[in-house]
Each structure stands twice: as structure tokens, then as C-alpha cells.
Amino acid sequence: MILGVGTDILEILRMERLQDSSAAAEKIFTEEERRQSEGKVSRLAGDFSVKEAVSKALGTGIRGFSLLDIEVLRDELGKPYVKLYGNAKKIFLRLGGSRLEVSISNTATLVIATAVLFGNSFSFSEGITRDSSLALESGEGEKDNVFFEETERNSEANSKRNKTLQWLLPLPERNAESHKGSYGKVEIFAGKSGMAGAAIFSALSAYKAGAGLVKVISDKENQIPLQSMVPESIFLDKEKFSLEESLNEGQVLLFGPGIGMGEKEKEFLHELLLRGKTAKDKRQFLILDADALNMISKSSLLEDALRIYAKEAPLILTPHIKEFARLCHLTVEEVLLHRKDLGKKYADSHHCILILKSHDTMVFAPSLDSPEGFLGKREIEKPSRAGEKKTEDKENKKEEDKERKWFFHNTISCAALSKGGSGDCFAGLLSGLLCILEEKYGNFPAKVLAFQAACLSVLVQVRGAEIAAHQEGQHGVLARELPRFFSLAIEEFIEKEDKENAR
Numbered sequence: 278m279i280l281g282v283g284t285d286i287l288e289i290l291r292m293e294r295l296q297d298s299s300a301a302a303e304k305i306f307t308e309e310e311r312r313q314s315e316g317k318v319s320r321l322a323g324d325f326s327v328k329e330a331v332s333k334a335l336g337t338g339i340r341g342f343s344l345l346d347i348e349v350l351r352d353e354l355g356k357p358y359v360k361l362y363g364n365a366k367k368i369f370l371r372l373g374g375s376r377l378e379v380s381i382s383n384t385a386t387l388v389i390a391t392a393v394l395f396g397n398s399f400s401f402s403e404g405i406t407r408d409s410s411l412a413l414e415s416g417e418g419e420k421d422n423v424f425f426e427e428t429e430r431n432s433e434a435n436s437k438r439n440k441t442l443q444w445l446l447p448l449p450e451r452n453a454e455s456h457k458g459s460y461g462k463v464e465i466f467a468g469k470s471g472m473a474g475a476a477i478f479s480a481l482s483a484y485k486a487g488a489g490l491v492k493v494i495s496d497k498e499n500q501i502p503l504q505s506m507v508p509e510s511i512f513l514d515k516e517k518f519s520l521e522e523s524l525n526e527g528q529v530l531l532f533g534p535g536i537g538m539g540e541k542e543k544e545f546l547h548e549l550l551l552r553g554k555t556a557k558d559k560r561q562f563l564i565l566d567a568d569a570l571n572m573i574s575k576s577s578l579l580e581d582a583l584r585i586y587a588k589e590a591p592l593i594l595t596p597h598i599k600e601f602a603r604l605c606h607l608t609v610e611e612v613l614l615h616r617k618d619l620g621k622k623y624a625d626s627h628h629c630i631l632i633l634k635s636h637d638t639m640v641f642a643p644s645l646d647s648p649e650g651f652l653g654k655r656e657i658e659k660p661s662r663a664g665e666k667k668t669e670d671k672e673n674k675k676e677e678d679k680e681r682k683w684f685f686h687n688t689i690s691c692a693a694l695s696k697g698g699s700g701d702c703f704a705g706l707l708s709g710l711l712c713i714l715e716e717k718y719g720n721f722p723a724k725v726l727a728f729q730a731a732c733l734s735v736l737v738q739v740r741g742a743e744i745a746a747h748q749e750g751q752h753g754v755l756a757r758e759l760p761r762f763f764s765l766a767i768e769e770f771i772e773k774e775d776k777e778n779a780r
Contacts, residue, residue: 280372281394283333285326289386292322305344313351319388323357323381324349326390331359331377334394335368342368349379357381359392370765372396373748434689434743438736441685445736446729447772448710449717451487460489461528461712466515466545467701468495468535473502475535475567478698478756479705480510483531485760486709486737486767492527494518506757515541520548528715529562529708533569534701543572543579550582553589560723562711562730566595566704574603580627587628587643591727594627595704597634621684630727632707634700636690638735642728644683685732691742693749698756706763707734733770741766 302311306324314320328347332339342364349359357379361369369377373396381390452459463483468476476495483491484507492511493503500512532549536542546569556563563586565573573579586592596604602612605619612619617639624631624641631641711730718726741763745754748762 278396279393280374280396281334281336283330283335283392283394284389285329285333286387286389287322287326287329289319289322289383289388292318292325307345307348310349319383322388323383323390326388327357327359327379327381327392330379330390330392331361331365334377334392335365335372337368367769369394370744370768371747437689438740441687441732441736442770445732446714446718446721448733448767448770449713450771451713452716455716457489460487460716462490462492462526463488463529463531463705463708463712464492464494464527465534465705465708466494466530466532466536468493468499468503469537469539469542470496470498472496472535472537473499474698474756475701476503477506478701478760479531479534479708480507481757482702482705482760482763483529483709483712484509485764486706487713488529488709489712515545520545527561529564529711531564531566531704531708533564533566534704536568538568538572542568543576546572547579547582550579550586553586556586556590557723560715560719562591562593562715562723562727564593564595564704564707567600567700570594570596570600570604574600574606583629584627591630591723592628593630593632593707593727593731595632595634595700595707597700601633617684617686624683630724630731632731632735634703636692638687640685640687640728640731640735642683642724683728685735687732687735687739689736689739691739691746691751693742693746693751693754694738694759696754696756699759702756702759702763703734703738705760706738707731710734710737710767737763737766737770740769 302321305328306314306321310321310324314324325344327349328344329339331347346363346365347359347361349357351357359377359379361377372394374394376395378393378395379390381388383389465476465479465483467479468474473495476493476499480491480493480503490511491507491509492513493499493507494513494515495503497514497516500514503510504512530549532546546565549563555561565583573583583592594604598612598616599609601619601623602609605612605623607619616633616635620631620633620639620641621644623629624643628643630643633639633641707730710733711727714726714730714733718729721729741759742754744765745758745762749755749758
């Protein structure tokens with residue numbers, strides 16, 4: 278379906294004036310655009326007109342992004358096409374865009390360009406924007422208010438995200454010289470009989486987040502649905518699986534989604550937790566989710582093994598509130614009353630990274646294990662004007678800086694995540710992000726990288742769910758759809774400098 282149309286007409290003479298100033302041209306045209314123009318003014322005029330037409334198709338005009346974020350190129354037949362970067366690409370994705378078609382025509386003195394924005398299906402955010410512009414023209418105030426309320430909400434969420442990203446490692450572009458082995462292997466223990474979805478969602482999310490290879494150890498009956506939905510995955514029957522033979526390969530181990538709580542699963546988990554020294558030497562990351570957490574809550578033997586393992590190697594736990602209550606042997610109400618204190622205490626006493634999932638997820642790192650903290654990069658405080666900051670503000674900031682070394686509280690939520698299977702998707706997402714961070718930042722301490730990945734995965738999960746809700750409606754998002762939207766969200770978190778270099 279067509280989401281937007283833009284048209285622009287331009288006098289070629291205006292480009293002749295601009296061509297005399299190379300500095301001005303560099304602010305409008307990319308290096309490749311200037312190279313392809315071969316010094317022809319009419320070509321540059323056409324490119325400029327396309328940029329204006331695209332901005333109109335997006336419904337914004339040149340606002341909130343640079344003209345360099347729209348690059349106009351030609352294929353081997355001379356047909357124009359565009360590449361989007363930065364905020365222009367973000368707007369395109371939020372509108373539910375699938376492709377842009379552009380066309381250019383000119384006379385001796387004028388050039389005209391048309392851009393058509395296509396989408397696969399109706400986009401919620403796009404619908405609000407179009408309805409609101411109609412309301413402004415017709416004077417209908419109610420629709421207008423809906424639009425501005427939604428815009429303000431999105432702006433607040435983005436502001437919070439940007440503030441957090443100042444002290445987190447940026448997600449990198451994919452290495453141009455990489456191969457499938459560059460991004461590690463994820464081994465997922467998931468899916469008992471009748472729980473194929475847990476294996477499918479976690480494996481698909483790990484791949485969509487960037488993992489190079491994903492192996493799934495699951496119940497035999499899950500093989501056909503798993504490899505039908507995720508044919509890229511490697512399947513292993515858990516009844517024939519040898520822990521000792523296989524574990525040397527995985528860089529990230531995820532144990533728990535829908536795996537079951539039988540004796541064999543307990544033996545597997547116990548064997549895993551006895552391998553802390555080996556995992557440290559091999560720089561392996563272990564994520565425990567769902568049934569793994571429930572087994573630990575019922576076994577002091579497993580809990581003691583967990584503590585010993587986490588002293589050696591990076592371990593991430595991903596309980597929701599109810600699972601955490603079981604781990605602490607408390608009621609849900611008691612946990613909700615003292616969530617932050619209990620989370621900090623558990624992370625410290627068990628030496629683990631704890632992702633306490635909720636609508637406002639908290640992430641804890643063991644403060645006693647690393648007095649320096651778990652930050653990948655420190656926020657650079659810009660010098661303030663005289664009298665601009667009060668002493669109290671500075672003290673509050675110092676306290677925040679100190680706390681964020683071991684603690685992250687995500688206050689951005691998305692109700693579209695309140696569906697079965699979302700937790701399995703999150704665990705897979707975390708596994709994949711660990712792989713791409715390890716490829717880029719493998720020189721960082723493993724536990725620092727684990728905390729960074731935990732915080733980033735929470736932000737990416739919510740952002741992906743926001744994009745999904747705009748596309749599918751907040752009630753209509755299904756777990757099987759989330760991995761695709763996670764991958765789109767990850768694009769927004771890739772460092773700007775890396776995007777510029779990839780152009």
C-alpha cells in the first residue's frame with residue numbers, strides 16, 4: 278500500500294550557484310553523489326529535488342534529519358534509487374515503510390522529482406499522523422490532540438533512551454571481513470515435548486540479533502517445527518546429547534526456556550554449573566532463564582553451584598517477578614515492596630548479573646565483585662555555564678554516576694510485550710547481542726560485557742516492541758513476530774559514526 282507521495286520542482290539555475298561553493302555542496306550531497314554527478318549541474322539538481330520529494334513522502338519535510346541522510350544513486354541503467362541513513366531511516370521504519378520509488382524528469386531549465394513511499398501493511402503511527410493533518414485542516418480538535426499526545430510520549434521515551442546510551446557501548450556495524458564463525462555459536466537448551474515455541478522463539482531471536490551459528494538442544498518431537506521455522510538452526514536431540522562433548526564449542530549458552538524440570542534437566546544444569554573454571558578459560562557466557570530458575574529455586578545444591586560458577590565466569594539470570602519471588606523464597610507482594618534492595622542483594626550474594634523483568638525492568642551487577650563498576654564507557658560531562666547547576670544537582674548526578682556502575686532501571690515500557698513467548702524471544706535476543714558485542718569488544722572484561730549486553734537487550738526489546746505495536750497494533754503483536762522487529766530496533770542503536778563509515 279502507498280503510505281506517502283512527494284513531488285518537488287526546482288530551477289536548475291539554483292544548483293549552478295551552489296556548485297561554486299564546494300563547502301555548501303558537501304553539506305547537501307554525499308561523496309558518492311558528487312562523484313556520480315560527474316560535475317553536471319542538472320544531475321545535482323535532480324538529486325536535490327529527489328531529496329525534497331522523499332522528505333515530503335515521509336511527511337516531515339527536511340526536519341529532524343540532514344539532507345545527507347537521503348542519498349540518491351543510480352543503478353547500471355541510470356535509474357535513480359535512494360538509500361536512507363540516520364533519522365530519515367528511523368522515520369521510514371516507524372511509518373512501516375517497505376520501499377521508496379523515485380523518478381526524475383527535466384527540461385533545459387527545470388527538474389521535477391517524485392517519490393512514493395510503500396508499506397506492507399497499515400502503520401499505526403502513520404495513521405495517527407495522517408489523521409492529525411486532516412484534523413488541522415478541518416478544525417477537528419480531538420484527532421489533533423491524539424497526534425500530539427503520541428508524539429510527546431515517543432519524544433520522552435527517546436530522550437530517556439539517549440541518556441542511557443551515553444554510558445553504554447554502542448552496537449557496532451557488522452564487520453565487512455567477518456564470516457559465520459566471527460559472531461560465535463549460541464547453544465540453546467530449550468523446549469520439552471509440547472514446547473517447541475520456546476526453542477523456535479529463542480533461536481530465531483538469537484539469529485536476528487546477530488549470532489553467527491545457533492544450535493538447539495531440544496526434545497526430538499520439536500525438530501520438524503524448529504527446522505521448518507528456523508532452518509538455519511542446528512538441531513540436537515537432548516536424549517542423545519553429551520554435555521562434555523558439546524560445550525567446548527558454544528560461546529553463549531542459554532539454558533531454560535520451556536526445557537522442563539525433570540531429573541535429566543536437573544543433571545544437565547548441575548553439570549553446567551560445575552564448569553565455572555572451564556567457562557572462564559574459554560570466555561563463555563551462561564544465561565539461565567525460565568525452568569532453569571525454577572529448578573534452582575527448589576534446590577540448595579543447584580543454588581550453591583550457581584554461586585561458585587558465577588565467581589568464575591559471567592552468569593546472567595533473567596527472572597520475571599514471580600520467578601524472582603521463588604528464588605528469594607518470598608511472596609510476590611514482598612518482592613514488589615523491596616524490589617531494588619532485593620535485586621541488589623541477590624546479585625551481590627550470587628555474584629551474577631540479574632535482569633529482573635517487569636514493565637520497568639531492573640538490571641543489577643554484583644557491586645562487591647568489581648568496585649570500579651561494569652561500565653563500558655563513561656559519560657563525558659559537558660562543562661556547564663556559570664550558575665547553571667546547583668550544588669544539589671551535582672551531588673545527585675554523582676550519586677547517579679556511582680549507582681549506574683552496577684544498576685540500570687529501564688523506565689520505558691511497551692504493553693505489546695505482555696504475551697506468551699516474549700520472554701523466550703528476550704533470552705534469544707540477549708544471546709545474539711552478546712555475540713556481536715564480543716566480536717567488537719572482546720578485549721573488555723567478560724563480566725563488563727555481560728552487564729552491557731543485559732542493559733542493551735532491555736532497551737532493544739522495548740524499542741522493537743514499540744515498532745511492532747505501531748505496525749501490528751498494540752494488542753496484535755505475537756511473540757513469533759518480535760525477532761524481526763528486534764532486528765529493526767538494533768539498526769537504530771548502531772553507532773552513528775559506524776553508519777557514516779558504511780556509506
